[in-house]
Amino acid sequence: MHVEITCRHGHVKDDVRAYMAEKVEKLLTYFERITAINVTVSFENSHVKVEILVDAEHKHDFVAHDEDDQAQVAFDKALHKVEQQIHKYKEKVQNHHRHELPKTKVESE
Numbered sequence: 001m002h003v004e005i006t007c008r009h010g011h012v013k014d015d016v017r018a019y020m021a022e023k024v025e026k027l028l029t030y031f032e033r034i035t036a037i038n039v040t041v042s043f044e045n046s047h048v049k050v051e052i053l054v055d056a057e058h059k060h061d062f063v064a065h066d067e068d069d070q071a072q073v074a075f076d077k078a079l080h081k082v083e084q085q086i087h088k089y090k091e092k093v094q095n096h097h098r099h100e101l102p103k104t105k106v107e108s109e
Helices: 016-028 069-095
Strands: 002-008 034-042 047-056 060-068
Touching: 002 016, 016 034, 016 069, 034 069, 047 069, 060 069
Parallel strands: 002 034
Antiparallel strands: 034 047, 047 060
16 A cells, blocks of 8 residues: 655644554555555645545545644544545445345234
8 A cells, every 4th residue: 555645835744744644554444445545735824734535446536625723633634534434435335235124014813
């Protein structure tokens, strides 16, 4: 899996960059088919925008954006959104062929 952290119009401290890399690598525990993760941190005026792009096999992509005054807070919010998207997709795939039969009561006469 390839992890890329890019900064625009500023820089992120090494400890924050390491924190981001560690957290996005944990996404593999949720979904094994992830091939690449791109984190883009943009510094604009007084706030920070974070975009997380997760590429997976079979053209499944997950995207999340968030902004805050601090890069780490914006990253955590965006990561939470990606985790929710992955969980929702995985649940959808797992329940694809499981159709429940309608419950009917049999009345005895």
